[in-house]
Amino acid sequence: MKDLIPGLTDDVARECLARDPFHAFPTLFSVCKLWQQELRDQTFHRFRKSTGIAQPVVVVVQTVPDIAESAKPRPVVYRLVIFEPATGVWSSLPPSPDLPFGLPLFCRLAAVGTELVVVGGWEPRNWATIDKVNVYDFLTGEWRRGSPLPHPLRSSFAGAAMHDSDKDCRAVYVAGGHDESKNALRSALAYDVASDPWKPLPDMARERDECSAVILRGKFLVLGEYPTEAQGMFSRSAEAFDATAGSWGRVEEAALEEALEGGVWAPVAKLPSEMRLALNVVTWEGKLMVMGLGRSGLLANILDIKATTTMTTPASASWRKVEVPPEYRGRFLGACCLVI
Template structure:
């Protein structure tokens, strides 16, 4: 039987491979069949997490930097940008070969394990809604075309991925939005990333447009104007989010779930966490230079909030939250300013975070 690394036991070889930075995965992937199989094995990625070698990667749908060539926000081409919190490095992912004009406007983005899924949006050339699905694989460093989004074509829908992707189950849920005639939709779908297939879900109780998706404690939450619903995959049914009743979800893109099973939000100038019983507790105030928060992502005790300052320049800050003392209180938190590299200060239309 061939060894992963000649002269080493496979356990030691895995420890070595697990310490390689995620951006070197495409190089490892091209070495040999055994390494390709190892990088595809969910146990390898669980090892990276358990040994502290998994790296947080923040992914943004962001406009290209050459603003002078375009006449308005709806004509700006968009790309995928990544930020590595551990190193402070900003970079762009390889462009999708099937999208020569950039990512579709208002596309939805979800992180499913080591892959990024881009769904729908408006084509730049025709301003027409697209059913295209594109998947970027951090392991191989390549794009592939996914199975098209089933009809009806929709825009402004909620989208979120499950958090158990290292177990081999990688699903992306979408719900609501409006069709090409601007009719609000109740329908929902699930995309199996590994199987490249869609399946219908039960309809929501009501139509929702301009909604935002969050995965919280195994449920897919769809947050809309003054209301929310949750899909429980275990029971295959929708239910109300009781603790959300009456809450303001207009800026729902700043709602994010963390691995501690809690929901966080940025409302006004306050960052808040939802404690047991649906009670919201203040965690911190936004940094003084940030005028408004627009997006937030979370990973392992950190919350990255993105928005713009008084001069409308893109800003980002990371909130470092200390260990929670009880299930009903939150300890102190501190901000760290993110230095945004030149060329990565364009408008943002989507964000997610992956632990690779």
């Protein structure tokens, strides 16, 4: 068997490869099949994380800012940008060849290992609901087309990703939303990122439109409104899908509070004084990044949650301001985070 790097033991060679920054992975991946196998091996990525080499990468859906002076209004174009909290560097992801008119409006992002999954949304030209799925691989630096989202076409749905390398599980879950006739949906689906198929899940107990989702303790938790018998009235609740049991269970409000840090809701921090409106929030490894608007335009700040919870008052929380270059000051419309 060939060595990863001639003249070095594989342990030393792995140390060398692991210390390369994530944006060097496409170059490393193109060297040889042996390096491709190494980069695909979850042991390699667990090693990067255990040694603190792996870094968070925040991926943001953003409008392209119109910084050129022009009398004519330009069409709004949506794109993906990445922010590296460790270095403060902003950059753009290459556009998907399958999306020539920009990123779909209201698409859902899901971070699965070293891959980014973009699901559904509205066609930028005519706002028609689409079923496209596109996957960006940070190892190869390339896009691939995924299996389309099964019908009925849906908007405003909940989505979240499950990644368990020990169980070789890389799945994106989708639930609820509304169809093209604005009917709220109960149906749910799961997408296997590795093998590409979608499969139906059991229906939720309630239709849920304009809903959101998280993975909480290994379960797909969907939160949102559902219509009540009273006309025009809605109620809020949550349901959780247990993949092991293959079924949904209602999450009572009290049980939800108990699941979230011991059953007590408490203020953690006040938003920075200059932020008037919070638009998006993304978390990773004890950090919280809030993106929003202030009097001077777009703002972004990072909070160390672990440090903050040891303080006595929310007002004492220390936010770190993120410098956003002019070319990345388009409006934030969604975000997720990968640790690569």
